[in-house]
Amino acid sequence: xxxxxxxxxxxxxxxxxxxxxxxxxxxxxxxxxxxxxxxFASYSACGIPYxxxxxxxxxxxxxxxxxxTFRAEHDVDVRLRHEVFAIDLGRxxxxxxxxxxxxQTREWFDQLVYAAGATPRKPPWARTDTAGIFGVQTxxxxxxxxxxLDAEPRPRQAVVVGGGYxxxxxxxxxxxxxxxxxxxEHGDQPLSTVDPDMGALVRDAMRDLGIDLRTGCAVTxxxxxxxxxxxxxxxxxxxxxxxxxxxxxxxxxxxxxxxxGLPIGVTGGIRVDLQMRVLGMDRIWAAGDCVExxxxxxxxxxxxxxxTHANKQGRxxxxxxxxxxxxxxxxxxxxxxxxxxxEVARTGLLEREAEAAxxxxxxxxxxxxxxxxxxxxxxPMTVKLIADKRSGQLLGAQIVGRSEAAKRIDALAxxxxxxxxxxxxxxxxxxxxxxxxxxxxPVLIAAxxxxxxxxxx
Amino acid sequence: xxxxxxxxxxxxxxxxxxxxxxxxxxxxxxxxxxxxxxxFASYSACGIPYxxxxxxxxxxxxxxxxxxTFRAEHDVDVRLRHEVFAIDLGRxxxxxxxxxxxxQTREWFDQLVYAAGATPRKPPWARTDTAGIFGVQTxxxxxxxxxxLDAEPRPRQAVVVGGGYxxxxxxxxxxxxxxxxxxxEHGDQPLSTVDPDMGALVRDAMRDLGIDLRTGCAVTxxxxxxxxxxxxxxxxxxxxxxxxxxxxxxxxxxxxxxxxGLPIGVTGGIRVDLQMRVLGMDRIWAAGDCVExxxxxxxxxxxxxxxTHANKQGRxxxxxxxxxxxxxxxxxxxxxxxxxxxEVARTGLLEREAEAAxxxxxxxxxxxxxxxxxxxxxxPMTVKLIADKRSGQLLGAQIVGRSEAAKRIDALAxxxxxxxxxxxxxxxxxxxxxxxxxxxxPVLIAAxxxxxxxxxx
Numbered sequence: 002x003x004x005x006x007x008x009x010x011x012x013x014x015x016x017x018x019x020x021x022x023x024x025x026x027x028x029x030x031x032x033x034x035x036x037x038x039x040x041f042a043s044y045s046a047c048g049i050p051y052x053x054x055x056x057x058x059x060x061x062x063x064x065x066x067x068x069x070t071f072r073a074e075h076d077v078d079v080r081l082r083h084e085v086f087a088i089d090l091g092r093x094x095x096x097x098x099x100x101x102x103x104x105q106t107r108e109w110f111d112q113l114v115y116a117a118g119a120t121p122r123k124p125p126w127a128r129t130d131t132a133g134i135f136g137v138q139t140x141x142x143x144x145x146x147x148x149x150l151d152a153e154p155r156p157r158q159a160v161v162v163g164g165g166y167x168x169x170x171x172x173x174x175x176x177x178x179x180x181x182x183x184x185x186e187h188g189d190q191p192l193s194t195v196d197p198d199m200g201a202l203v204r205d206a207m208r209d210l211g212i213d214l215r216t217g218c219a220v221t222x223x224x225x226x227x228x229x230x231x232x233x234x235x236x237x238x239x240x241x242x243x244x245x246x247x248x249x250x251x252x253x254x255x256x257x258x259x260x261x262g263l264p265i266g267v268t269g270g271i272r273v274d275l276q277m278r279v280l281g282m283d284r285i286w287a288a289g290d291c292v293e294x295x296x297x298x299x300x301x302x303x304x305x306x307x308x309t310h311a312n313k314q315g316r317x318x319x320x321x322x323x324x325x326x327x328x329x330x331x332x333x334x335x336x337x338x339x340x341x342x343x344e345v346a347r348t349g350l351l352e353r354e355a356e357a358a359x360x361x362x363x364x365x366x367x368x369x370x371x372x373x374x375x376x377x378x379x380x381p382m383t384v385k386l387i388a389d390k391r392s393g394q395l396l397g398a399q400i401v402g403r404s405e406a407a408k409r410i411d412a413l414a415x416x417x418x419x420x421x422x423x424x425x426x427x428x429x430x431x432x433x434x435x436x437x438x439x440x441x442x443p444v445l446i447a448a449x450x451x452x453x454x455x456x457x458x
Numbered sequence: 459x460x461x462x463x464x465x466x467x468x469x470x471x472x473x474x475x476x477x478x479x480x481x482x483x484x485x486x487x488x489x490x491x492x493x494x495x496x497x498f499a500s501y502s503a504c505g506i507p508y509x510x511x512x513x514x515x516x517x518x519x520x521x522x523x524x525x526x527t528f529r530a531e532h533d534v535d536v537r538l539r540h541e542v543f544a545i546d547l548g549r550x551x552x553x554x555x556x557x558x559x560x561x562q563t564r565e566w567f568d569q570l571v572y573a574a575g576a577t578p579r580k581p582p583w584a585r586t587d588t589a590g591i592f593g594v595q596t597x598x599x600x601x602x603x604x605x606x607l608d609a610e611p612r613p614r615q616a617v618v619v620g621g622g623y624x625x626x627x628x629x630x631x632x633x634x635x636x637x638x639x640x641x642x643e644h645g646d647q648p649l650s651t652v653d654p655d656m657g658a659l660v661r662d663a664m665r666d667l668g669i670d671l672r673t674g675c676a677v678t679x680x681x682x683x684x685x686x687x688x689x690x691x692x693x694x695x696x697x698x699x700x701x702x703x704x705x706x707x708x709x710x711x712x713x714x715x716x717x718x719g720l721p722i723g724v725t726g727g728i729r730v731d732l733q734m735r736v737l738g739m740d741r742i743w744a745a746g747d748c749v750e751x752x753x754x755x756x757x758x759x760x761x762x763x764x765x766t767h768a769n770k771q772g773r774x775x776x777x778x779x780x781x782x783x784x785x786x787x788x789x790x791x792x793x794x795x796x797x798x799x800x801e802v803a804r805t806g807l808l809e810r811e812a813e814a815a816x817x818x819x820x821x822x823x824x825x826x827x828x829x830x831x832x833x834x835x836x837x838p839m840t841v842k843l844i845a846d847k848r849s850g851q852l853l854g855a856q857i858v859g860r861s862e863a864a865k866r867i868d869a870l871a872x873x874x875x876x877x878x879x880x881x882x883x884x885x886x887x888x889x890x891x892x893x894x895x896x897x898x899x900p901v902l903i904a905a906x907x908x909x910x911x912x913x914x915x
Binding site (some may be wrong): 012047051309312313328330332335336337339344348378408410412413415419427428436438441442444449456 | 483502504505507513514519520555764765766767769770773782784785786787789790791792793794795796801803805830832833862864865866867868869870872873876877878882884885886887888889890891892893894895896897899901906913
């Protein structure tokens with residue numbers, strides 16, 4: 002009789018684990034069952050804002066593989082609209098509810114992958130039945146939002162709450178659909194995932210696009226009419242709204258895991274070892290937005306719910322379940338996004354994060370261009386570097402540009418991953434040709450300037 | 459009395475050295491004289507094909523700083539159209555000829571920067587006075603070529619000899635100017651700076667653009683008429699030609715240096731230490747296309763005449779002359795170019811280079827896209843990796859794509875610089891967002907596949 006792998010959660014992490022395990026162990030050796038609460042498995046959650054905004058025309062374009070594909074090609078039994086509501090580690094069983102019929106069943110397992118993802122945070126005022134309030138974590142969330150946009154009466158005034166990646170991307174998507182959009186952020190800047198000076202560039206771009214940006218503004222309540230949202234009450238007055246998008250972050254979805262006794266870390270995520278095995282547990286694995294990982298520069302546990310990590314972690318878990326050996330080495334805080342035709346990228350630590358981690362640092366910011374200044378299509382680019390004051394070790398980098406800027410962060414992420422100093426970096430052999438860079442790449446110009454600062458005294 | 463720095467060669471390396479030295483030492487402390495044979499100083503030689511092709515409309519756009527700027531802002535005495543024809547290290551003097559008047563003078567120096575660049579190789583058949591044959595190493599060369607293109611009778615049939623970066627870029631430039639173009643390459647493929655399988659992609663793109671590509675074909679002679687080139691004789695017959703562009707490489711311009719007793723290495727370039735001091739010489743420096751450097755992966759001396767190295771080496775020499783401390787750490791073979799709307803990039807070693815260096819390796823090639831597959835504007839991209847068979851250390855990488863591809867080589871160059879293994883690389887925290895990458899960046903997909911190969915046995 003084959004061993005049985007049960008996967009809780011059918012998105013990036015869970016399905017990566019399933020397919021990697023299958024690659025190494027055939028159906029006669031390993032049965033795989035994946036339980037997914039929603040209507041979809043294995044899709045690009047990061048693509049949701051582009052479908053909502055209309056840039057990606059079809060929802061199904063976001064779906065990487067359907068349950069039918071998993072069944073036919075990978076022999077993975079994917080059960081959509083089923084929810085695990087209890088895990089019994091002693092008996093190695095889960096209890097499952099069919100969300101359409103209400104029927105309950107139990108399934109045994111030898112190995113378990115917990116990949117339940119994350120849940121959008123709901124402020125107290127959003128815990129209501131009022132229609133027209135949406136998180137955008139899952140494709141089900143997005144489908145509901147899209148239906149609201151397309152139904153009569155058509156919403157015309159959107160309020161987006163929270164100025165993180167999702168909030169900013171969704172604000173732009175609403176503008177693209179012709180709504181008037183207000184973004185309410187209780188902090189001082191949009192995109193607090195970059196330093197305030199870089200965030201100021203984002204702020205300008207958002208305003209140019211016509212987004213009404215209210216920073217330092219808190220939402221305190223909702224007004225409804227006939228069960229539908231009608232306005233948002235803020236610390237600065239009332240904003241009319243027939244659509245509210247929540248972008249105030251997510252929390253790891255660990256209720257079931259915690260109930261079953263899986264260890265939860267200080268970030269709220271499940272604790273795992275390097276192989277993505279739940280810490281101290283036998284053949285119980287976890288991956289994706291529900292786990293915490295380590296930041297390689299601070300040594301601290303962090304919760305970084307990004308699709309790229311979910312995919313890697315799922316692959317690592319699956320490879321190990323399959324009898325291989327792989328590890329997930331932690332993160333360095335790389336993230337890129339497109340905001341209103343700006344490319345925004347970061348890696349490593351922001352100034353406030355470097356300070357909180359106990360570093361003393363210098364930071365420098367330079368302006369250059371993506372191509373040789375004389376080459377057609379040259380666009381401005383700003384690069385900021387943060388380096389340890391004594392050793393010159395690169396601690397963080399941020400880039401804002403208009404074209405061919407965001408992915409330049411990768412070279413910096415690799416430099417930082419390898420604990421390079423800015424002195425070392427100034428000598429790096431990066432690609433140069435006029436269509437792709439000035440003779441001194443902006444990254445090198447920034448490194449040179451950081452070197453000057455480090456050795457200034 | 460101030461010390462005197464004399465710089466031979468007024469392009470990237472020489473003028474970088476001059477301005478860095480000036481940044482740290484004022485005119486009262488250091489006098490700087492730069493002697494340049496041509497009509498221009500401090501320009502982008504790499505931009506020449508784009509000016510010839512018309513993409514960059516003005517020649518002067520390629521000039522970073524004029525001699526007047528150097529004089530006024532940096533207090534550097536730049537003498538154009540002057541040629542150093544002898545160096546006397548014992549008396550610390552150079553002999554200089556004014557190329558316009560023929561007048562000869564001597565200048566003393568305390569410190570010397572030798573930055574005489576490289577000279578296009580001339581096959582025996584090209585050593586002739588026949589008009590219409592051009593190298594494209596300097597802006598003077600390019601100006602002469604451009605004048606030939608614009609003069610009556612207008613050339614209509616160009617033969618480009620040599621399929622390296624310059625040859626391929628110039629062939630494209632000639633097409634853009636409406637000429638019919640044949641590129642003759644005696645080897646098996648154009649752009650032998652990438653492996654043959656990647657070069658095949660370049661071959662297709664060149665043919666699509668209308669370049670008549672003849673590989674495995676040798677030029678054996680010229681036919682002239684009234685002192686002008688009329689045809690090119692090849693091993694495969696006669697090609698009509700009223701313009702011949704030489705792209706068969708360059709050699710370090712070291713005649714003067716060798717005559718003066720500076721050490722010349724096995725590559726033909728001047729030998730320097732890490733600070734760009736000529737090996738064993740007191741206050742004699744060299745930088746740019748005339749020096750050899752070390753390849754960090756093979757440990758072998760190499761001659762890599764690229765503007766990016768010239769700038770860095772010049773800066774390092776100037777910084778040290780200025781009393782600072784900097785080193786040039788060698789190269790890893792990174793280069794990018796645009797060929798007929800293909801972006802072509804490489805770093806590290808090709809297969810034949812890895813073999814010659816004594817490595818045993820695996821190589822893998824993957825097809826992916828620059829953006830998420832569903833995102834508008836997604837374009838195909840091919841990534842090839844070469845890794846040490848035993849350790850998995852990355853040895854080389856090549857990328858060919860249509861958009862947002864070339865600069866992805868930088869992350870690989872940094873990985874290789876740090877001796878990362880493909881196992882390490884598969885876990886790298888690179889930037890992901892649908893407008894910029896699939897959820898598995900092509901670089902990571904290639905690393906994963908290389909991991910599979912390394913651990914296959």
